[in-house]
Every structure is written in structure tokens, then in C-alpha cells.
Amino acid sequence: MRPNLGICIGVALALSGCGADYLNNYDSVTLAAGDANRANTLAQTVDPFNPSSRNTHIEGNGQRIAGVVQRYRGVAPASGTVPNSGGDLDCAGGKGNNPVVPPNTPISGPDVNGLDRNHDGIGCNSR
Structure with missing residues (x-):
């Protein structure tokens, strides 16, 4: 029984060495990647978040x-x-971006939005 256990352990060790190759290929910068400048930049980032993201007053x-x-x-x-x-x-x-004024609305005071184009005192009319 001991020889079978030794063979199983030997086969397991041989196969496990073949399966670890994917660990050497990273999609990101690592400290061992050989790009020290980029690794230092990543390590010394003070605040990676956009400062405007803290503004919660909308x-x-x-x-x-x-x-x-x-x-x-x-x-x-x-x-x-x-x-x-x-x-x-x-x-x-x-065609405006805020179409809220109903047709034939009386305009009193200054027409700051240009609703009374023909200056008859009625806004949003087709005359």
C-alpha cells in the first residue's frame, strides 16, 4: 500500500507543476512585473476618486x-x-427643451421667455 501512496503523491506533484503557469500571466501591473515606475505610481496614489463624486447636493x-x-x-x-x-x-x-406653457396664455409683465412673438399680450398663439 505504501508504494501506491508514493506513486499517487509523485503523479500529483508532477501534474501540479504544469498547472501553475497561468499564475505568471497577469492582466494588471504587479510589483514583480518589471515596470517599477508604474508600480510606484499605483502605490503612491493619494485619492483615486473623482472629487466631484463627493458632491451630493444636486x-x-x-x-x-x-x-x-x-x-x-x-x-x-x-x-x-x-x-x-x-x-x-x-x-x-x-420644439423647446421645456414645453410647459399651454396655448393662448395671457402674458403680464415682461416676456422674458419670448412666448409672445407678435406682441399681442397672448403667449403661445399661432397668430
Whole structure:
């Protein structure tokens, strides 16, 4: 029984030496790869993360978001009102990036968004 055990151990040792070749091939830089400059750069990295990733304060426009939620819920905007927003407003159904103003909306005060192109006091009309 002892000779069989010795043969099994010998065969196992012979085969295990053949299977360890993949350990010498790495896809990344290692300390033993021979590229000392790159290995030192990896070892001396102070903060690898983008500093902007720490900014958790995300700006938003509450009135614009409220309009989006109301449109999603199917709540019609109050007639004759233009949302009071510092952002860019566009006519509903238009080519703008914020189409929230319904057609034929009365404009009071300065027309900062250019909704009343023909200067008749009515915004988003086709006249």
C-alpha cells in the first residue's frame, strides 16, 4: 500500500507543476512585473476618486418638477397662468427643451421667455 501512496503523491506533484503557469500571466501591473515606475505610481496614489463624486447636493428647479409631476398625473394647469420660473419656458407642443406653457396664455409683465412673438399680450398663439 505504501508504494501506491508514493506513486499517487509523485503523479500529483508532477501534474501540479504544469498547472501553475497561468499564475505568471497577469492582466494588471504587479510589483514583480518589471515596470517599477508604474508600480510606484499605483502605490503612491493619494485619492483615486473623482472629487466631484463627493458632491451630493444636486441642484433642481422645484416649480419645473412640480409641473412635470402634474402633467404625469393628468392635472390640468390653471388657465391663464404662466409658471413663475427663472428657467427657460417654451410653448407646449413646441420644439423647446421645456414645453410647459399651454396655448393662448395671457402674458403680464415682461416676456422674458419670448412666448409672445407678435406682441399681442397672448403667449403661445399661432397668430
